[in-house]
Amino acid sequence: MATVEKQQYNDVAIEYLTLADVPQTKLEDELVKLGLGDCAGFRVLDLGGGSGGHARHALExxxxxxxxxxxxEQMLQVGKDIEAKNGRDVINWYLADISKPISNDISSLPQEGYDIVMVIWAFDHATSIKELEGMWQNVTFYLKPGGRFVGVRVGNPRSKSAQSGDYGARFDNIKEIADGVRYDCVVLTKPPFSFEATSMKTSYTGSFEIPQKYGLSDFKYVQAEDTEIVKKDADYWKTFLEDPHFVAFTATKL
Structure with a gap:
């Protein structure tokens, strides 16, 4: 993963928490919760988990x-601070680049030791196919046979829902790069902030060729129509539903 990715997340670690206030994050949270389902007794690995927002969903x-x-480092520290304030010591925090073999840096994570592995948005920081493959290799290295993968990735980066900002964020300055696109994600909080992202075409067009190669199957999209936030105001979400700029999905390890 490019050095700029690491630095920019260190720079916006606190601001990133304000994402929770925007509509698309509220939808994202519901989608992830539906994908997770009942996690009773499970051991969960969150790759690219930042300050642990979705890790806390798994706890719940x-x-x-x-x-x-x-x-x-800063995103992890924010997460540690939140958990300390909550008086919990259930989440473990590790610093590593998930586009490279994590086992080279962290020996304590058990191979095939997790009932669920999550990757929420991190695929959209792979700057090359090699990095994207590295992320998927880590998923299957740590996921138990029969275990569940839960992910969120960019859908159509040029969709109206991605460009309008109606859902609390927009994609600006989209540029073609080798095998994908680079763009700025502008989060419309007060004040707004932005960060750079990269999405590989094989990912945002919905191909499952890479994860299938590494042993995942039974891919299913989590339907936005099944969330309470969409059911309550389907008209508001109409543009998103017609051409979503992000999707949640699950898979199973063979």
Whole structure:
């Protein structure tokens, strides 16, 4: 993962928490919760988990042990501080680049030791196919046979829902790069902030060729129509539903 990715997340670690206030994050949270389902007694690994927002969803769903791996020291520290204030010591925090073999840096994470592995948005920081493959290799290295993968990735980066900002964020300055696109994600909080992202075409067009190569199957999209936030105001979400700029999905390890 490019050095700029690590630095920019260190720079916006606190601001990133304000993402929770925007509509698309509220939808994202519901989608992830649906993907996680019942996690009672599960051990969960969150790759690129930042400050642990979705790790806490897994805790709420019954997980008993959660490991978060991220490239940003500051994002991890924010997560540690939140958990300390909550008086909990269930989430473990690890610094590593998830586009490279994590086992080279962290020996304590058990191979095929996790009931669920999550990657929420981190695929959209792979700056090359090699980095994207590295992330998927880590997923299958740590996921138990029969275990569940839960992910969120960019859908159509040029969709109206991505450009309008109606859902609390927009993609600006989209540029073609080798095998994908680079763009600025502008989060419309007060004040707004932005960070750079990169999405590989094989990912945002919905190909499962890479994860299938590494042993995942039974891919299913989590339907936005099934979330309470969409059910309550389907008209508001109409543009998103017609051409979503992000999707949540699950898979199973063979």
């Amino acid at each position: 769903a019954g997980a008993t042990s959660i490991d978060v791996v991220d490239v940003s």
